[in-house]
Amino acid sequence: MGLPWPAHAVRGADGAVRVAGVDLRDLAAEQGTPAYVLDEAAFRSRARGVRTAFEKAFGHLGAGVDVYYAGKAFLSVAVARWAHEEGLRVDTSTGGELAVALRAGVPGADIGLHGNNKSDAEIARALDAGVGRIIVDSLGELDRLVAAVRERTADGAEPAPAPVMVRVTTGVHAGGHEYISTAHEDQKFGLSVATAADGTSPAMTALERVVAAPELRLLGIHSHIGSQILDPEGFAVAAGAVLRLRAELAARTGCLAPEVDLGGGFGIAYLPGEVPLDPERIAKDLATTVDATCAELGTPVPRLSFEPGRAIVGPTTLTLYTVGTVKPVTLEDGRVRLYVSVDGGMSDNIRPALYGAPYHAAVVSRTGAARTVLARVVGKHCESGDIVVHEVQLPADVAPGDLLAVAATGAYGRSMASNYNHVPRPPVVAVRDGATRVLVRRETEDDLLALDLG
Template sequence: MPTGGPDAAGAPWSSGVRRRPDGEVEVAGVGVAALAADHGTPAYVLDEADFRARARAYRQAFEAAFAAVGTGVDVYYAGKALLTVAVARWARDEGLCVDTASGGELAVALRADVPGAAIGLHGNNKSDAEVLAALDAGVGRIIVDSLVEVQRVADLAAGRGVVVPVMVRVTTGVHAGGHEYISTAHEDQKFGLSVAPAADGGTSPALAALEAVLARPSLRLLGIHSHIGSQILDPSGFEAAARVVLRLRADLAARTGVLVDEVDLGGGYGIAYLPGEEALEPAPVAREVAGSVAAVCAELGTPLPRISVEPGRAIVGPAGLTLYTVGTVKPVTVSDDDATFTRLYVSVDGGMSDNIRPALYGAQYHAEVVGRASGAEPVLARVVGKHCESGDIVVHQVMLPGDVRAGDLLAVAATGAYGRSMASNYNGLTRPPVVAAVDGTSRVLVRRETLDDLLGLDLG
């Protein structure tokens, strides 16, 4: 999938980002100066057409790949990456279902008129209120995460007099991703039930949970769910995980006579954050996953299940950027491994409150001065925020024009995923707005918080 960029081919910007002849950058035909004037900074800016194109590309690629091997597929937009009412509507418009991970995300999807049947509810510690809200909405699936939850969801469904479709989340032992915190299929973590035999050599927790679901009349076992991590750039992990899950499906059928209808292989498809990085493209990864599923089912002698996948970051991450205004700029002399050099610290009017990922697990981003052209020689810079933390780093290392100065507009690429959804009010900063740009116009999807919003929660 092509990516645009203000300066270099392959830079990680949305397809609607361009640098004008005068040096100013525009997003979907809207100049950054106008965006800053109309909406202030910091601001999350989403390229709506780019988001829609990526959603459509994933749906079409996976539908074509799985149709070719003889089964169907559902693509769920993983709302944890970024979920607003408009974003949920965009995803649904493009034929995607919506995956939620809390009662709040469920409420947003319902406010966007996403049908309950097209919504899934995740979570390793769902409250009774969240489960009941899902039951009342008629969600298409609740992904249960423990044996205790199997019993609890069954009891709540029985109390409502309904039969709820559930999937059991399993940990396959196949893990992938850019950091330990976002790898989710190894054994020593909070998600899912292991497919490995129990400590006493008995039935695996995953198989025990599947059988427990079958034993409860208020539950309908829809299928098995697996998710191996995030920011995955090597698709071989999906093949390995599919093999484990499909074998578990066959084992369950051999024990109970029940061959579940669906298998969810999760998401975690990686994107490009830095110039020169290559993202996973929808069509090749879809063909590889579909081929693996077909091959394993042929080996096992089982019919193909319906498949579901959950790209979130891969759709919204590249579609977004964060626009900042530069404040303090100062050179700092650094000594490292017997070398001495100067690093320019460029402070912006946001920071870890609007993008915690660099501080949380060292995530790397790319930034550029976007409000003007510059002929100055580039210098080594670090973009930092305004918070009272030395770890408040937005971009660890980037080359910026040597004449970068207070008042410049600076944009950080590929921040559509997890910026707003993980944002905070640290140091009393208000969270930025989410602004959509399309066809030369912009509009606010989520307004900027105000000090009145903050003070309104404080009862004194």
């Protein structure tokens, strides 16, 4: 079927779609709808492809590379295991995500912990698990991390220093929406590299404090500029800013940070005709930028790390729905828009309602009428903003009972899902070689009621 559908999605002569050899009609009959359908082989292939692209590009510079799968996009025990089996480490942003990665058997050394407001319990768990890096987001967090290390150090003993990266904001504004652009100054993440009147910056202050603290070991500097980025220029600008900060730190303290993390946020195709950010292209471009900037600064090329999430899992998954009410609505300009209601909605994909994210849909259970009509796919929730697909051409004969799929829902669909209107969350079903496997089971009304103590 091509982009934006999963790699192994094929429409047969009967009009029905099969993913990795699994007929979606059979899957719906077996698992019900809505359901997230994840192409396991596509996930693994994309994970390998990203890792290989960056290792090859930076290998030419003699620089090591680590690729972390950003679990916030979607994380389950199986997915964390797949990512690690394909040579990726796992990036977590909460204690819950950390628990999933550990349950999957990912070694602590291969896990990173993010978060702008880590609790003392999360810091303690990360230290006890031996995570490979804690990405510090504020000066206050540094104090709490030092205290946590001291608590674990016997009287008179040398502390086992916590491995730390300092997250900085470079001022680069990138990403498709204000809410997913994370490196401009006026937001909650990181420490600014902007220099104040006294010649220092919050980022430099934090870095110098890490270098001076025996309880901490500076791994490097971290930058993440946003999400769903399709123009690679922002990455180059941010890389230059971070590398200059690294050189300045070395000049001030004699400590040359061994690693630089340039985050993730690589954009994918959500609509037919969109061009995703190619991992090989961005890897080559960034390798060229890093090499040239380090040569200009007279510093060796650092170890690099990256954190793709959406770019790996996003295109591997579709959400399968059953069509219910179909209602034609006449617009002010005289056009007719068909409102196609499905048995899910903003509880399983909040992104269209949250920031107008575009998606594509298709009828996947049969051959439809040759004529198409303007349609809007909407959910079953008690909100007029409960829109799944704002505008799409669907067969004119779309009817109740049809199966409808929405493409590229792997990133943030299940991760941001809710129980709004007390709707249970859908299952995540993996498909591979003609077989299905439930990774995350469907919630039930009993699950919802079990939390209600009356």
